[in-house]
Amino acid sequence: MIQGEYQGNNVEKIKKILFQDDEAGLELFRLMQLYLFKDSDKDDVLKLTESNIPPSQPNETGYLPIGTWSPVFEDGEVVFVRNKQADTAFWESNCKQFCLKKKSTHKRVCVIGESVAAGMFFTPHISPTKTLSEYLELHSEGMWDVIDLTRNSMNAGALLETCRAALQINPDYIVVIAGNNWYTDITIEHSGPISRRRMYVNALDKGNICAIIQQYKEKSVEFAKEILRQIDGISSEVQTQFLFVLPAVNYKDWERRYPLHWLDNKKTSKWYEKFKLAVHAIENKDYESGLKLGVEMIQIDGGTNATSSRIVANCLMKLGRNEEAYAYCAAESDNSLLFDEITSFPGMSSLVRKEIKREEKSFKHIFFFDMEEIFQKFSGEKVVGSPFFVDYCHLSPEGYKISMAPIAGYITNCDVQIKNIDDDNHTVGSFYLATAYFCIALYNTHLNRPVINNFNMKKYVSLFQKAVDCCETVLDIMELYIKARGCQFGTGFALSKSGQKLSDMLNSPLDLPITQQAPGVDAFAITCICEILTANGRKGKKLLEEYQRAYINLLDKGVDLINPQYMEWINSHTMAAIDSENGTWRNMPYHKSWWPWSYFTLASDTLNDLEMEIVLRLPTSFTAKEKKRVSVVINNKVIKNIFVIDKWTMHKVTISAGCLSKGFNRVSLEWPELEQNEEKAISDLKDRYVKGRNVEFYPIFGEIFSMRVRKKTK
CATH class of the missing domain: 3.40.50.1110 (SGNH hydrolase)
Structure with missing residues (x-):
């Protein structure tokens, strides 16, 4: 009993120390965890080499499973037979079984x-x-x-x-x-x-x-x-x-766009100024200026950012200097693997x-x-x-x-x-190739993010056309995809008849989940597919209008564009994952922008004016005392400038029908230049990292609590 009392008192003492207002106790506890209870370097390596295959032991045959193939006795011989286990779907080999002993002739x-x-x-x-x-x-x-x-x-x-x-x-x-x-x-x-x-x-x-x-x-x-x-x-x-x-x-073809982490030289804001100029130059095909600005960005970031390296690489390749571009392409790929907050790509x-x-x-x-x-x-x-x-x-x-x-x-x-290998269409079947290229086109459209802000539609449309060139039957799959994506705004995809039929037609059960990682409204892919359908004699235009109509009807009650499904390139804001809550408000309760611009998709007709109500703020770390301008842009046209501070404020914006296109519209906010105490930002980051708290490796340009759009009431 006395021992229990002492335990209780000690626990209370620990709580009191850990929960001091100045967090000194928490910091001491974390430092002890970091430095005193550290494993050896050898143990660290062993932990990093832990397998992601379900653990197994030798069975009655005396042999271990090999991946998803388990050893069994068959006619007195040991045979490894494909068996269901937790990760079976990841072993896509169509090998059903193989013998322990190989033939003497083989x-x-x-x-x-x-x-x-x-x-x-x-x-x-x-x-x-x-x-x-x-x-x-x-x-x-x-x-x-x-x-x-x-x-x-x-x-x-x-x-x-x-x-x-x-x-x-x-x-x-x-x-x-x-x-x-x-x-x-x-x-x-x-x-x-x-x-x-x-x-x-x-x-x-x-x-x-x-x-x-x-x-x-x-x-x-x-x-x-x-x-x-x-x-x-x-x-x-x-x-x-x-x-x-x-x-x-x-x-050459895959671009890896990543925001810049806080720099040590207090030049983070300078880097972003040059980034905006470089994007403008490249969008206007001024590759010499883009190259010069990209090199200056690398000089500032010390070669630690993917985006600056890709800007230089793209400009060099456009100028026909591919040999020089190689080192920058390699740096881009290497620097895209560093941090965990944004989807990275293995390499x-x-x-x-x-x-x-x-x-x-x-x-x-x-x-x-x-x-x-x-x-x-x-x-x-x-x-x-x-x-x-x-x-x-x-x-x-x-x-x-x-x-x-x-x-x-x-x-x-x-x-x-x-050349001795037969053509794939002949040996495999054109339909299987077509479905593969359809999934590839989806994957690229959802994840291959350009470093500039404009999209090369022809590039993505051509990927879908390649699937059609293999076999026109893939047009049926494209129609099913549009219909399934339109079921309950995408959430009913897997349960819809179209979605189930589509899944049965693909080559692998992994293909659809991989290509479907948080695509949101999916405006870009939907537009590309419908263009292909129309060009190949299908009712692509009608399917597009029906798909958009469902989103347009929501404007009667209003939509909030910071719902992650309306964000462009959602995987630029969160890690891609096959997760029902990824890309939802539960994962992203409000929008924070790591870029000078924030982009959203709005589906609308051109019959009604719309009213937008935005609640937003600059980061609390902004040092500027006066209000700063944020531009509201619809389809590349500024419709209003609003002025914000580092506290939540609400602003109303009228969007006239004349500014809108029928169907998908691009809504963007252009944030003010970074004005933050970079030295303090890094100091705070270090402090939070040691204490085990979440940290912000990237500066934030602005935050949006809500951005509701509805038809304007008369």
Whole structure:
């Protein structure tokens, strides 16, 4: 009893210390967690290599499962049979089963890796494994078992686990295609647990955000080398030869737009001033000026931001200076993986690629292939993109053919001719290709964000047309998509008849969830699809009007444009996730802008004036005393300037029918220049990071509590 009383008193003492108004107790407690209870560096690496495959143990056969394939006895032999488990959908291989023992007349090759290795979008009909198998059959007289053990989103731990488990079936070769998904566990998190903050707290304490970024890059290289050391160790103990393929990244066609983090040199606002000028120059095709401004931005940010690097790369490529653009493309991709608040796209770091190639000989039991070099040699271009890729890193069927040829050549010890593979339309079926390219077009339209503010409609429309060129039956799928997206404003997609029918027609159960990540009103994709439908003799115009009409009717009661479904490029404001609450008010209770502009989609007719009621403010950290101007813009035309302060204020704006287009309209707010105490912002960030609180790595231009639009009452 007395002991219990003492426990109670001690708990109260701890509470009193932790909840002091000045947070000194909380800070001390967090510092102890960060520094005194830190794991060893070795333990940190072991934690980073935890597998994302469900754990398993040897069963009655004495063997471990290999991925989703479980060992069973069948006619006295051990056979690995595809089995349902928590992550089965991610193993998209159509391999039903394979034997423990290979035939004496056969050689066995296992392909292991993440979504690039799996053949995302084209599985199960076309994949790198199938392409490699065809090459081996064509260019050797022997018999081959080529087993696809790839898994979408396979992390480093799962890769190591699958490599070890695959040795049970005694392969002659293991081909590993991996390295894109290794860095999510070292991402710099704005709300990460103390265990994850330990990686960066010293760098932040001694330096600033740029020091954290440098630490991240060093850790990514260190981590990749550790993974390869472990694979090399596995390979050293067996006769199986390991071939490791460094995946390539689409530098040419995929753009990675990311806001600038707070800088250490008090020039964050200066960077954004130049950014606005650079965007204006590029939109007016003044690439020389855009290039000059982009270089100045990099000089300010020290080469730590993706957007400035992409601006320079785009301008150089427009000016025909592709060789020079390569380094900036690589920097853009590397700098897009740093922070967790905005959707990033997997890709092998150029620093990791360079370091692996530099130390290639130290991994004595691995033979390396560099997919980027393969594409560069084939195309004669330094900056590679289409036709090898369909998005930021996933390959096209042509990419499979070109990248697998030298691997097949190494295994068979002969010169493999790429042209010997039959056309995909002939061997696979045009409809399967068409559905794949439809999903690819959706994915690009939802996620490939340009660094400027205008969209190249022709670019995206052509992606949907490519699907039609494969097979016109895909037009049926496009119509189903429009109808399903219109069901309960998208929330009824999966339950609608159109949505269910559409899902049954796709190649993989993963395709639709992947392409459907928080698209919102989806105005851009819907417009592109309806344009394609109309151009191909379907009732695209009617479908578009019906889709828009549902949103227009909401104006009778009014809509709030800060509902995430109305935000343009919602994944620029939040992490993409297959999550029912992602991109909703529960996840984003009010809008905060990391950019000088905020963009929204408004569906309207041209019969009625509209009234807008906006509640907004500048960030409380703004140092300006006087009111600042915010411009309200409809379809690139300023309709009103309002003046705001760092407290919530309400403003009414009338939108005349003459300013509106029938259907989708682009509503934007242009925020004032940043006027914040950058030194204090970084000091506050450090303080919150150490205490385990959420931090803002990016400056905020403005915040909107609500932006309601309704038909104007007479």
